[in-house]
Amino acid sequence: MYRGEKQTAEDIGGDVAGQLRTLPAVDELLRHQQTAPLLAMYARSRVVEAIRQAVQEARSRIQGGQGAVVTPAVLVERAAAILAAAARGSLRRVINATGVVLHTNLGRAVLSSRAQAAVCQVAAGYSNLEYDLSNGRRGSRYNHVAGLLCTLTGAEAALVVNNNAAAVMLALHALAQGRKVVISRGQLVEIGGSFRIPEVMAASGARLVEVGTTNKTYLSDYEAAVDAETAAILKVHTSNYRLIGFTSQVDTVDLAALARRQGLPLLVDLGSGALLPPPYGDEPTVQQELAAGADIVTFSGDKLLGAGQAGIIVGRRDLVAAMQRDHLLRALRIDKLSLAALEGTLLDYLLGDAARDIPVIRMLRTPPEVLHDRAVRLGAMLSAQGWHTAVVPTEEQAGGGSLPGVALPGWAVALRPTGVSAQALADALRQGEPPVIVRLHNQQVLLDVRCLEDSELPQVAAALAAQLGGKI
């Protein structure tokens, strides 16, 4: 970008002091014609600061013996780049070429068009968030989706909070504070982001009673543990790992029968919370858990459901009402944008074709032939640029604490750079604009196409084109 970058101050015939004197003043740069659009776009103080920084960088280069003649236009261009980088913000879109549909680090679920539109509408104007349009009185934010959730799951009542961790916390606080909750040792899970069931239970004020062993728990273990101080039985779905081999856990049906005999509620933390059976694996749906006798089921909005962050509580009316009365609810409440995303997504389940309209469901169900075709098209774009590519099969997991141990058959473009390491190429792609997030395998960069929209393929190709130059 800097003209004569390779020349030192000596080469171009001036001493350092002379070079420094050629640098234009900040005021002069502010009056430069190319600065006008920057002043129209950004606060003046920010433009001044960016210009100062550009001049300071040039000054340091000269002082370091790497001085070059820098024109005002080049300095303003550099200031524009500094401002553009700041304006991009920190939280931004990335291209997910990892193949992991529910990547917690990449924001989990991509929203459906209907959910996106609902968010934009509520974001851009006022809404009836807590206002009853039928009588002009105060309404409740919880009513907007409760009916939809009951229709879709068959539950009597529903409540939504900030996320599923909050849902579990609220359920335990409202129903079991100061009393005992019985749980299998095989279900004392950590979900990630340091959500550990034992700690959440402690924070809620419920007392944990662990029964069974890590691999085996029987109904008799639960029976023996229940006493007068017991408030509930909790079953936690092992949604991010799998107990395999010599194992045994008690089915919801049997736990529900025990809970009924003892007059206790059975709470099921389902985690991933599918409304439709996933195409692979044997994940129970929310409806199945309720039909099996769970009194309360809690699950995430942004895992297999495919909405935004939310914690959903469905089940018995009296238990949900107790949670609704709990003062903790105020601290755990869902915000209007997440609520809009949730309602839009639930409407897709009710009115649309979920497998077509909800990106998470669509990505999980894309047939391998379609993924293969997409990988072939991306591979052709990249080999036309000169990269060494191959289209390879993949077996990625769904991610985000969903469908553990289930390998989804997919396809990727494998790319083997020769001038640089695969790691260096992955790093460069991550730092590009937009960032492209890839996986590495056997010294190759893997571009898994499961989570790529067709419209993103040219963007991935452009990101790789920008990395050409001695790297093939």
Ligand SMILES: *Cc1c(COP(=O)(O)O)cnc(C)c1O
């Ligand atoms: C993911 C998960 C949670 C936490 O849900 P968030 O919505 O991420 O807060 C809790 N329990 C189980 C079993 C989970 O899988």
